[in-house]
Amino acid sequence: MFIKNWLRLFSSLKKEKFSTMNVFIQKLNPITGANDWIVQNEDYDYHQEVARSAFADMLHDTERNQLYEQAIKAAIEKMHAVGKRANVLDIGTGTGLLSMMAAKHGADSIVACEAFKPMGECALKIIAINGFQDKIKVIPKRSTQLTVGDGGDIKERCNILVTEVFDTELIGEGALSTFNHAHKNLLEKDSIVVPTSATIYAQIVECPLAQNWNKIKDIFNDDGELLIRVPDSINNCLGSAAVHDIQLSQLPQSSFNTIISPLPVLRFDWSGKTPFIFERSTINTIKSEADGKAQVVFMWWDLQMDIEGKLILSCAPHWAHPLTKKKKNGVEIPWRDHWMQAVYYLPQEIIVKKDQEIHLISCHDEYSLWFNLTENLKITDVHYLNPVCECGLHVTFSRTRIGQMNDTRQRKKFLSLFDKHVNSNSVIIILSDGFYFGLTAAKLGAKKIYFTETNHMSRRILHDFINHNNLENVEVMSSLNQLKEIDFTEVTMILGEPYFISSILPWDNLLFVYLLKGMRKFLSNTVQIFPVKAVIKGIAVHFEHLWKIRSPLKTCEGFLMKHFDDLIEDSSNISDDNVEAQPLWEYPGIALTKETEIVSLDLVNVPETALKVNGSFFLHGNLDCNGIALWVEWHLDGTPKNIISTGPVSAVEVGQKINWDMYTRQGVWLFPSKAVKNIDYTFKFDFNEGSISFTSH
Structure with missing residues (x-):
């Protein structure tokens, strides 16, 4: 078999006119469990890194873009109003968007740094086609490597800093060290920072659904008889402090009981007017709003973009978002996949009564957050410790x-x-x-x-x-x-x-x-x-927002982004498969077809030949199709009641939202919207190679 695979490889190389641009690598095939020798572009890792930097969904975030632009404009005007030049530093410029906004609004000098070489080169091209090549200097370095002074990267310290170095956990990308270094080495004393500060919010809830992603339950039969008890090593484990980022707005509000409503627990001042603290804990003493088990902390943050506090960017879920009250007037809550909300699991559940006094402890180090809750006023050191999994469960398996x-x-x-x-x-x-x-x-x-x-x-x-x-x-x-x-x-x-x-x-x-x-x-x-059979199924979907993670920008806030689109598309074609895994319950989508059976595989007597199936999804309704969702049904013993599906959990109705299984990830192929009546597809399964491919045309 080994020799056969090598001969097949060399045969394919001749057809592809093999050059030094391709190399042999070993890669785990998850279907066969074997390490296969495959032919891959020698710059595969590079292209994969480029493709993964496709933060198009962030640049599709109109509210984010516009708030940044308004804050940049206000900062430049403020400097000019006091008779100063507006010298802008853009850290981690990416496409150069924020720098171009600064140029558009009259900044006197702009220095943009970008350590990721392909993105820096892309920024140069984007800046040029938008006509700002003479106004913006792009430096291919990390901000911590920049030098200031004669002969340095920057002639003089800047007085306006614009940057976006945040993640779902706010500080996970090193925001604290980035801002701290900039103020010490790159900025004037009274500089303006965009954004100027951030606030982290926490909501304490009882949520058995979320706790399912954290704690294993004992096993009972239908009569309530205990069959298998979970070991004490797992039950008593503090769990992991690793962030669980999800789209909280898609979590049913009926699935949780609020113990403590959202409250601000940590504030970060990016302006440099107060010292940066890299390890800190705060205590909020509050009264429980309801009876229940305090199990989980929901977390999100907002950014104050300007000095006056008029421009606030909130990452709150819909029930706590400041725009919720305005939604009746047509204001939509922004969708973000780059900044989601987070779930943190309390090390221990606490049963509380309404109006009972409890103490929420919020902690952070340079890169991460964690929370604890106690009824005891005598706080001990253990309440400040970052929980570490000792049972093995939380580090071996994903939350899903x-x-x-x-x-x-x-x-x-x-x-x-x-x-x-x-x-x-x-x-x-x-x-x-x-x-x-x-x-x-x-x-x-x-x-x-x-x-x-x-x-x-x-x-x-x-x-x-x-x-x-x-x-x-x-x-x-x-x-x-x-x-x-x-x-x-x-x-x-x-x-x-x-x-x-x-x-x-x-x-x-x-x-x-x-x-x-x-x-x-x-x-x-x-x-x-x-099981006796595996049935692979699919459905054509109009995703409300998910398409943005793979959609070309074309333009962003009036700036041409062609070079960015080309860069991502070229690298994605080299490094990405058509189908990727996503937890689709977090991403609303409308069914455009009924469930379609693509192929049924007999697991008892698997045909060990190449299988090719052609078919079509026949679309209904007026919505465009921008994705195909795929999943597997595992038929345990051939009876209809013993089918385990990794797809929809209720009957699919064309034109209605699909309710997906929350404990698995589905496959999805995203593409530009298609206003067509049907989508043809080809499914291939080569048993000997252990390869499956799905393409539409």
């Missing part, structure tokens, strides 16, 4: 995966499968990662269960479950080679969730089939295999 483990609908379907097929003679091999729910088969009477857990941390967690529940009929294999040690004549069932840590796209979990193939010759013909 932890939620999937808790999915009640999925649990019921597996219980139904076990009730029907597991008995005292059952010897089961489980081919999945982190399928701890499979332990219920042991409690339901299985003779023996063999888990294949190749990931060290996942294996450690599984052992904790086994020991905590005193299970003696379970054995854990650290590698697939260990399966050779078992008596395959006794095996009655092969079971997969299927889920694998290496999976990204929904069909990557077909790795189950390749693992199964390796042991088929050892299995008897009577062995039961679950």
